Amino acid sequence: MPATVEPTKNGTGVVDGAGAYPGPVGTGRVLARGLLRRCPVCGSGSLFTRWFVLAERCPGCRLRFQRIEGHWLGALGLNTIVSFTALFVVVVASLVLDHPDYHSGRLAVVAVVTAVVVPLVFYPSSKTMWTAIDVLMRPLEPGEADPEAPRRQRR
Numbered sequence: 521m522p523a524t525v526e527p528t529k530n531g532t533g534v535v536d537g538a539g540a541y542p543g544p545v546g547t548g549r550v551l552a553r554g555l556l557r558r559c560p561v562c563g564s565g566s567l568f569t570r571w572f573v574l575a576e577r578c579p580g581c582r583l584r585f586q587r588i589e590g591h592w593l594g595a596l597g598l599n600t601i602v603s604f605t606a607l608f609v610v611v612v613a614s615l616v617l618d619h620p621d622y623h624s625g626r627l628a629v630v631a632v633v634t635a636v637v638v639p640l641v642f643y644p645s646s647k648t649m650w651t652a653i654d655v656l657m658r659p660l661e662p663g664e665a666d667p668e669a670p671r672r673q674r675r
C-alpha cells in the first residue's frame with residue numbers, strides 16, 4: 521500500500537470522515553505537486569513571487585515551507601543530484617554520439633551549459649519537491665496546515 525499524506529483538522533493523522541482535508545493523497549501525487557512547483561499538501565500554485573523566491577507559507581493551506589531549521593539543505597542536495605545526473609547523461613551521450621571522433625571543445629561547452637542551466641531551471645522545483653519528500657517522511661504536525669485559512673479570509 522502506498523504511503524499517504526493525511527493532514528487532518530485534529531492533527532492526529534487519522535482522517536476524521538467527511539470534510540477531512542485534503543484527504544488521503546498518494547505518494548505519486550504529492551511528489552508530482554512538488555515537481556510542478558505546487559504545494560505538496562493542498563496542490564496550490566503561485567507559490568513563487570519570482571523564479572528564486574518562494575513564499576514563506578502556502579496561500580492555500582498556510583503550510584510553512586521551511587518546516588525546520590536547515591530544511592533547504594535537502595533541496596540543495598536534491599538539486600545537486602539532479603544536476604550531476606543531467607551532466608553525466610549529457611557527457612556520456614556526447615561521447616557516444618561523437619565516437620570515434622571526439623570534439624573536446626564542443627563537449628566542454630555542452631557540459632558547462634548543462635552544469636549552469638539545469639540547477640537554475642530546477643531550483644524552484646527542488647524546493648517544492650524537497651518539501652514534498654519531507655512531508656512524506658515526516659507527517660504534518662497538528663496545526664501545521666490550516667485548510668480553513670482561505671475560507672476565513674474571504675468572510
Ligand SMILES: [Zn+2]
Binds near residue numbers: 560561563581582583
Ligand atoms: Zn498548501
